[in-house]
Amino acid sequence: MIISVASGKGGTGKTLVATSLAISLKDGHKVQLLDCDVEEPNDHIFLKPVIDRSETVSVPVPRIDEEKCTYCGICADICAYNAIAVFGRNVLVFPELCHGCGACRYFCPEKAIVEKKRRIGIVESSSSDGIAFVQGKLAVGEAIPIAVIRKVKEYTDSDGIVITDVSPGTSCPVVQSIVGSDFCLLVTEPTPFGFNDLALAVETVRKLNIPCGVVINRFGVGDTKVEEYCVRENIPVLLTIPMDAGIARLYSRGITLAEGMPQWKEIFLELFKKIEDLVNERSRYS
């Protein structure tokens, strides 16, 4: 089963939930944690894995063979990312904008485009301490996380339970991360910002036809709009985590709830059971 842990906005406690769920499940299950938040991967702060494998992620960017090029401009017209431009008898390639889609090479009538690899990040993995851990890291200054996320997801071992930590927001990296999941856990907080961004996140997962449930973190600090919204939209609130100085202290020290407050381990196991029931119920009726 693949469970994505996402949030419409940053700082809601998504990492705390993803890592606590993984730690709680590891004794009785085969568990894999994929950190797809490749611009700011921080699950490792909680899990402290010993990284034993590292793989470079590259994208193929075009290089122009000036001997063959006729400066027809087709490559520039075809590029959806404005990564290639033709001015008179000059072809300019902007590697930072190139997504490596290969369209320019495919459509070049003169076969004047070859590709060279450009490194944009790495994927690291570890199998220590009962959790198979994989994280992507987008290189500093790079703007194309999709290829790194795709590479992280190639490690998916759906024989067991896969927990995918997704970047905040609702943009392409989020869609790339959660697509293929059996369930999406949306972590939010009871504030106007949390409510607004949760509604956007729900819209995204519904478009992908992925069932979802909500975790309300810092429960008790704000208003009741998130709960009212969930009732209205028929979205189950599967867990509430109170605003608590002890939990905040654990978080600041990089300790999961399941380890720092062992009573939470049982609560996260119950959360998993609820998710499992919802996924099974859906598969019965689909």
Ligand code: SF4
């Ligand atoms: S499509 Fe090919 S031939 Fe035309 S400008 Fe681009 S590289 Fe040159």
Ligand code: SF4
């Ligand atoms: S590979 Fe794709 S994104 Fe890159 S320059 Fe060519 S068409 Fe544009």
